[in-house]
Amino acid sequence: MRYFVITGHRAATTGDFKLDDITGGAGRLDILCRCVNSSFFLSHNLRRNVDVYLVLQGGDAAPKTVRFCGGEMRYLNPDERSTSSLIRNALLKKLPEHGEVRASPGVYISRMSFDEVLAHLSDKGTFVHLMEDGTDCREYVFPEDPIFVLGDDRDLTSEEEASLLAYGPDRIRLGPLSLHADHCIIVAHNEMDRRQAADQSF
């Protein structure tokens, strides 16, 4: 499995935003939608071996986490508007104190915080932190189940970074220039795809 955790520092935690205004009105939810696109889409196919955790932390309310599960996904389209509609639909669900609620096929929502998402994932794979001074991804031995943790348009906060560092993540860099989160996901996928195909004819 390939896991991606993206923190939406200002992202809406309630579903009362307009789909016409997902940048400002929903706290840069557009960035998270593009990360979902990058995580899952292949040409005429979806990556089934991917789970994405969007940690929505905007406003004063407690955070919520929307999980996209590649193995169960249906109705996912590549455009930002339809993905933000899936997220809004999830945010409109009544939530228990603990546990996930299924909002639509492959889309789940919970009250998990960033720290709780990391704790939840910590026994599922190896954390990978994208850092400009990390190992070049082309020289990196990828774990079988990498868990990439990314900020939206802002880096992880110092508290988030401390939480991640407590798990001793691997540190890699993807190239010489600093990229948007959704673009980082594409480059990471390409490198992993090449490794997996290395024994084949490619």
Next chain:
Amino acid sequence: MRYFVITGHRAATTGDFKLDDITGGAGRLDILCRCVNSSFFLSHNLRRNVDVYLVLQGGDAAPKTVRFCGGEMRYLNPDERSTSSLIRNALLKKLPEHGEVRASPGVYISRMSFDEVLAHLSDKGTFVHLMEDGTDCREYVFPEDPIFVLGDDRDLTSEEEASLLAYGPDRIRLGPLSLHADHCIIVAHNEMDRRQAADQSF
């Protein structure tokens, strides 16, 4: 310079579509918007050495081409809605028979067809065709001014491909899996960024 030509086979050639419906109503203009995003955006920066040509060919009317010029660009935001608004604004301009009209800073529109765009670019660089049986991009010697030609969610038509092949394009592949056009642009940029940085500390 890095040039990207993307053909929008069904993309609107008039500005009478709604920004709420750029997927169906504007002929998958969302795909072209994501290609613009991938072509230009770096983290907190724009790639100034990029020109993008969107060839809009939907409907029965003659095609139009919207050109995004990185060197002159302002007001470009990464979300699909705002980019489609720039395109719609360009489509609402009154156009002469020949030549480009400036619609907003760095955004131009003309009546150029796919063939005319290729002819216009043919003395500016070397055409690059993304093909699954091409040379692996990691083993490819990139020209100084590559001109990538991509389809939207559909491959080039046989007529478009014949036009491109007449220029004897280089043929490269980006990885073992077939990707969306906007994702291809990210992988190509990453490879070229690495080449350009190879003499530096990276």
